[in-house]
Amino acid sequence: MSIRRLDIAGFRNLTSAQLQPASGVNLIIGENGAGKTSILEAISVLSTGRSFRASRTPAIINFEQDAYTLFAEVFNALAAHQQIVPIGISRNRQGEQQIRIAGQQARTASQLAELLPVQTINSESFQLLEGSPKVRRQFVDWGVFHVEHVFFPVWQAGQKALKQRNKLLKYGKMQGSAQHDTWDEALAGYAEQIDLYRARYVEMLIPEFKSTLSELAFSDEVSLSYYRGWDRTVSCLDALRQNREKDLALGFTQSGPHRADLKIRVNKLPAVDVLSRGQQKLVVCALLLAQGRLMQKVTGKQSIYLVDDLPAELDSEHRNYLCQVLEEMQCQVFITSVEADALIQSWSASTPMTVFHVKHGELDHTPGPAAIR
Ligand SMILES: Nc1ncnc2c1ncn2[C@@H]1O[C@H](COP(=O)(O)OP(=O)(O)OP(=O)(O)O)[C@@H](O)[C@H]1O
Numbered sequence: 252m253s254i255r256r257l258d259i260a261g262f263r264n265l266t267s268a269q270l271q272p273a274s275g276v277n278l279i280i281g282e283n284g285a286g287k288t289s290i291l292e293a294i295s296v297l298s299t300g301r302s303f304r305a306s307r308t309p310a311i312i313n314f315e316q317d318a319y320t321l322f323a324e325v326f327n328a329l330a331a332h333q334q335i336v337p338i339g340i341s342r343n344r345q346g347e348q349q350i351r352i353a354g355q356q357a358r359t360a361s362q363l364a365e366l367l368p369v370q371t372i373n374s375e376s377f378q379l380l381e382g383s384p385k386v387r388r389q390f391v392d393w394g395v396f397h398v399e400h401v402f403f404p405v406w407q408a409g410q411k412a413l414k415q416r417n418k419l420l421k422y423g424k425m426q427g428s429a430q431h432d433t434w435d436e437a438l439a440g441y442a443e444q445i446d447l448y449r450a451r452y453v454e455m456l457i458p459e460f461k462s463t464l465s466e467l468a469f470s471d472e473v474s475l476s477y478y479r480g481w482d483r484t485v486s487c488l489d490a491l492r493q494n495r496e497k498d499l500a501l502g503f504t505q506s507g508p509h510r511a512d513l514k515i516r517v518n519k520l521p522a523v524d525v526l527s528r529g530q531q532k533l534v535v536c537a538l539l540l541a542q543g544r545l546m547q548k549v550t551g552k553q554s555i556y557l558v559d560d561l562p563a564e565l566d567s568e569h570r571n572y573l574c575q576v577l578e579e580m581q582c583q584v585f586i587t588s589v590e591a592d593a594l595i596q597s598w599s600a601s602t603p604m605t606v607f608h609v610k611h612g613e614l615d616h617t618p619g620p621a622a623i624r
Pocket residue numbers: 262263264265281282283284285286287288289290309310311312313314315587589
C-alpha cells in the first residue's frame with residue numbers, strides 16, 4: 252500500500268496542500284510550528300478516522316474554517332483490479348463525518364484502516380512501554396486485525412457483551428444467577444476466541460521482534476509475553492464465575508480479554524524501568540517494525556510508516572540502522588525533521604525519495620516537491 256496523491260484542506264495550519272509522495276521515502280522538512288506533524292496527522296486520520304494527538308475535532312479543523320477534508324489515492328499492489336483506490340474523509344464543526352472509499356459512502360473508519368495500514372513512530376509511541384495495558388492491547392489488536400480477518404467482528408461482539416454485562420453490574424440490574432449465567436456464557440464465548448487470535452499473533456510476533464531488535468543493534472535481551480486477562484489455569488467462564496461476588500460488589504467485570512496485556516521486560520523487570528530513553532525508542536521501533544514485517548509476510552500488505560522527528564533520542568548509528576530496516580521493507584515512509592542533510596545520508600542512493608519543505612502551513616513548490624533521486 253502506498254499513497255500516490257494526498258490533498259489536505261482546512262486541517263490545522265494546512266489550509267490547502269497537495270502532495271505527490273514518493274513510493275519510498277518522503278522527508279518533510281521545516282522549522283518548528285511549520286506544519287510537518289500536521290501532515291503525518293492528516294495521513295493518520297485518513298487511516299484511522301482519529302488523530303494521534305487530539306481527542307477533539309475542533310482542535311484539528313483550521314481555526315478559520317468550518318471543516319477539514321482529506322483525500323488520498325491509495326495504490327494497492329495486491330488488488331487484481333482497481334489498483335488505485337480514492338479515499339476521503341471530512342468532518343465539520345458540528346461533528347458530522349463523511350468517509351468515502353472508491354466513490355462509495357463508507358460506514359466505519361475500520362474500512363479505511365484495512366485499506367491504509369499506518370504505523371506511527373512518535374513521542375506517543377513510548378506509551379507502548381510506559382502506558383497502561385490498554386495501549387498494548389490496542390497494539391496487539393492492530394496486528395491481529397490486519398492478519399486475521401475474522402477477528403474484528405468477534406472483538407466487536409465481545410466488547411458489546413462486556414459493555415452490557417458491566418451496565419447490569421453497575422446499576423444492580425443483574426437479576427439472579429440465571430441472568431448472570433447467560434451474560435457470563437456470552438462474554439466467555441467471545442473471550443476464548445479473542446484470546447486464541449491474540450495468543451497466536453503474539454507467538455508469531457516474538458521472533459519477528461527479536462530479529463528486528465538485533466538488526467537495530469540492540470543487544471540486551473527483551474522479552475515479550477502475553478497475558479490473556481484471566482488466570483491461565485482456568486477457562487474464562489470459570490474465572491467469571493469465581494469473581495461473580497466481587498464483580499457484583501465493584502460493579503464491573505474484573506477478568507476477561509479487556510484486561511489482557513503484552514508484558515515487555517528486561518531482566519524480568521518492566522522495560523520502562525530499566526532502559527534508557529534511546530533504548531526505549533529502539534524497542535518501540537522494533538515492535539512497530541516487526542508488526543509491519545509480520546503483516547507483509549502473512550498477507551502481502553505493506554504498512555505505511557509515519558516517523559515524527561526521526562533524529563530525536565537516536566544517535567546517528569542507530570538512526571542509520573532504523574533507516575536500513577525501513578529500506579529493506581520497501582514500504583512508504585513519511586519522516587519529519589527540522590533539517591534534511593543528516594537524514595538524506597541515512598538512505599541508499601537507490602531508494603526513491605522526495606523532499607517536501609513546509610513553511611507556515613504551505614508546501615514549498617519551488618523547486619519541490621521534487622524527486623531528488
Ligand atoms: N486548528 C488549527 N488551526 C490553525 N493552526 C493550528 C491549528 N492547530 C494547530 N495549529 C498550528 O499549526 C502549526 C503546525 O503544527 P505542527 O505540529 O504541524 O508543526 P511542526 O512543523 O511539526 O512543528 P515542530 O517541529 O515544532 O514539531 C502550529 O503552529 C500550531 O500552532
